[in-house]
Amino acid sequence: MSDFPDWAKPFIAIYENSPAAVLILDEALEIQWANKTAKNKASSTGKLNWADCLIRAKENGLLPRLQRGESFTLANPLLFAPPVHYIFQPQLDESGHLQGVLVQIFPSADTGSSEWQDSMYQPANVFNNQFRTPLSQIFSVLNLLQSEYQNDRTLQKYLGNINWYCYRILRTINNFSMDQRILAGQLNPKMLTGDLCRFMRTLCKDLEELLQNTAYSFSYDIPDESFVTVYDGDLLSCAVCNLVSNACKFTDPQNGRIVLKMTVLEKQITITVSDNGCGMSPQVLKHATERFYSHDPLTGVPCGDGLGLFVCRFILQLHHGTLAFHTEEGAGTTAALTIPMAKSKEKSSLYDDPVSFSQDRFSRPYILMSDVIPPDTEPL
Numbered sequence: 001m002s003d004f005p006d007w008a009k010p011f012i013a014i015y016e017n018s019p020a021a022v023l024i025l026d027e028a029l030e031i032q033w034a035n036k037t038a039k040n041k042a043s044s045t046g047k048l049n050w051a052d053c054l055i056r057a058k059e060n061g062l063l064p065r066l067q068r069g070e071s072f073t074l075a076n077p078l079l080f081a082p083p084v085h086y087i088f089q090p091q092l093d094e095s096g097h098l099q100g101v102l103v104q105i106f107p108s109a110d111t112g113s114s115e116w117q118d119s120m121y122q123p124a125n126v127f128n129n130q131f132r133t134p135l136s137q138i139f140s141v142l143n144l145l146q147s148e149y150q151n152d153r154t155l156q157k158y159l160g161n162i163n164w165y166c167y168r169i170l171r172t173i174n175n176f177s178m179d180q181r182i183l184a185g186q187l188n189p190k191m192l193t194g195d196l197c198r199f200m201r202t203l204c205k206d207l208e209e210l211l212q213n214t215a216y217s218f219s220y221d222i223p224d225e226s227f228v229t230v231y232d233g234d235l236l237s238c239a240v241c242n243l244v245s246n247a248c249k250f251t252d253p254q255n256g257r258i259v260l261k262m263t264v265l266e267k268q269i270t271i272t273v274s275d276n277g278c279g280m281s282p283q284v285l286k287h288a289t290e291r292f293y294s295h296d297p298l299t300g301v302p303c304g305d306g307l308g309l310f311v312c313r314f315i316l317q318l319h320h321g322t323l324a325f326h327t328e329e330g331a332g333t334t335a336a337l338t339i340p341m342a343k344s345k346e347k348s349s350l351y352d353d354p355v356s357f358s359q360d361r362f363s364r365p366y367i368l369m370s371d372v373i374p375p376d377t378e379p380l
Contacts, residue, residue: 004033007091010139011102013362014132014170017177021105027098029054029063038105053086066090067098089133094144102136131173138166167370174367175307178238179291182314189232189318196227196269196339200262203237203365207244207260210369215253218244220260227264229341231319234364236339239315239323241368242308243273243335248372249304250297250333251277267341268321274334280327288325289313312337 004012008024012033015022021038023031031050054062057074065072072088089102142163149155181187204220211218240260247258256277263270278297280288287293294306309323316323319339327333360366 005099006143007093007099007140008033009360009362010136010143013367014136014173017174017181018132019180023050023103023105025101025103027100029101032100057086057088062088066101069096091140094148102133104133131169135166135169135173138162142166164370164373167367171367171371172305174364175305175311178311179307182311187235187314187318189235189315191230191232191342193228193230193343194233196229196231197223197225197262197264199231199233199236200240200271203240204260206365207241207369210365210373211248211258214248214373215256216248216251216372217257218260219258220262222262223264225264227269227341229269229339230343231339232315235315235318238364238368239312239337240271240273241365242312243337245368245372246308247273247275247277247333247335248369250279251275253372268338269341270336270338272334272336274332276332279329279331279333280325281329285325285327289323 004024011022011024012035015035018035019037022035023038024033026032053074057072060072060074062072062074066088067090069090069092071090074086074088075084085106087104087106089104090098091100091102093099142159146156146159146163149159178187201222204222208218208220244258244260248256251258256275259272259274261272261274263272280297284295284297287295289309289312290306291310292306293310294304296303313323316337316339320342321337321339324336325333326336
């Protein structure tokens with residue numbers, strides 16, 4: 001994501017898994033990024049002719065309106081089947097110049113398309129989609145304000161708090177999106193051959209850097225040897241970050257110790273995440289990985305969205321692995337995930353060296369760990 005301008009990064013993070021097709025254009029109206037729905041050639045939106053749409057939009061005064069900062073909607077029931085609506089939202093810099101455009105593509109509600117009915121009209125999708133655009137706009141404005149008023153420490157503190165709460169909303173949106181993809185059978189792993197030990201060393205360095213300005217003590221032990229198997233690095237990082245985030249949330253930050261350890265066996269690896277926090281009662285442990293189950297040990301009421309461990313369990317199932325817990329009230333919790341060795345059915349090269357994402361404010365590790373980073377921590 002480092003190749004994209006700052007204004008585009010919040011949109012990419014928020015719309016990547018949206019059921020609506022989304023494009024990001026540069027100032028010349030060239031496509032710079034498309035989300036998964038827009039790139040899906042089997043979907044109705046993926047079959048649309050973008051060039052024809054852009055010609056039609058320009059004929060209707062698209063560019064002058066975008067340059068004035070006005071949104072532009074194109075409803076075109078004639079050239080496409082099914083009919084669609086294009087919503088162009090311009091993004092201007094501080095000087096009022098066009099830096100790019102966010103484009104959302106919606107099939108018309110009256111098309112009768114089962115694809116449309118099965119995705120966009122699901123209540124949860126309607127709910128989280130309504131948060132995406134305003135949240136991404138808030139992030140964009142925050143970025144401008146934090147850059148403009150760097151020397152105002154009081155304002156930076158307030159902006160830091162707003163930023164922190166926005167990340168909590170973003171994390172929930174992402175969890176809901178993952179949940180909906182799981183229920184729809186659309187969370188398909190991209191299994192590639194790679195050295196899982198090397199991948200975990202890079203991920204743990206990211207986690208260490210993200211937690212370095214907090215009061216938590218985080219340490220890890222990853223073997224120097226190799227363990228080559230097939231896995232989806234994006235999904236596995238999601239599972240591991242969720243477990244580390246949970247360990248932090250239920251541990252006193254002032255003396256909290258979080259330890260991640262990886263053990264390599266002949267045919268499988270085990271990754272444990274241990275903490276010295278409050279632990280779980282047998283009743284809580286019984287429901288811990290259930291969808292939407294959440295429990296605050298201090299108040300006894302739900303906390304969070306209750307999707308983190310549910311998503312973790314499903315990710316491990318996709319890798320034919322397991323997720324288990326050893327816990328005791330008042331004595332901490334150890335979460336253990338196992339992943340068996342597997343070989344790719346096709347010839348494929350190894351993953352390149354994993355890329356560190358700790359400096360990317362909209363990477364999955366940053367988003368998943370954002371709720372345990374104090375609001376007044378300096379933004380990366």
